[in-house]
Amino acid sequence: MWNYRVVRKKYVYHDSLSKKERTDYTYSIHEAYYDKNGFVGAITKDPIEPFGENIEELRHSWAMMAEAFGKPILDSEEIPEPGYERIEDPIGSELDRRVKDFESGETKGIPWEQVKKDLEAKWGSSDEDACRKQIDDERLEKEQSHSEAFIGISVLEDLITKICTDYINHI
DSSP states (O other): OEEEEEEEEEEEEEETTTTEEEEEEEEEEEEEEEOTTSOEEEEOSSOOOOOOSSHHHHHHHHHHHHHGGGSOOEEGGGOSOTTOOGGGOHHHHHHHHHHHHHHHTSSOOOOHHHHHHHHHHHHOOOOHHHHHHHHHHHHHHHHHHHHHHHTTOOSHHHHHHHHHHHHHHHO
8 A cells, every 4th residue: 555645854964164963854745655554664765746647637646645744744764664564565575576586587577578469469459549549538638627627716725625625526
């Protein structure tokens, strides 16, 4: 499982003017990954920015990030969190297994062309141009819906309420 969390990072440096050690902190939003018991085992190396393949996904990404402010702040120096168990982390334990298999020579990397060939054998060939056109049509439709529903709302509170309502209806 993952979600967005606010992460505090500590920076210790030597102040050349005062000759003292100083500590500063920064705060940012990261993806946090959990074990089955709910303890954070890892966060993304770099902060995450809102992102989507269309305007709707971007809005939902922003709303999910806003939820991070309702959770306790994570201290980057305490990740993995006390209580985290790698064996109880579905992603971490699977990655460990794959790395072990790869390092032992039991598993080789699979070239993309082979993956594509296997997918076509299982699901049939796909018309990439038609697929891209469908994605582009959906993107334009979502932009039009966004323009009609959100553009022109001038009061920030009303805009945030509408975005959050849209996200809640989505989930």
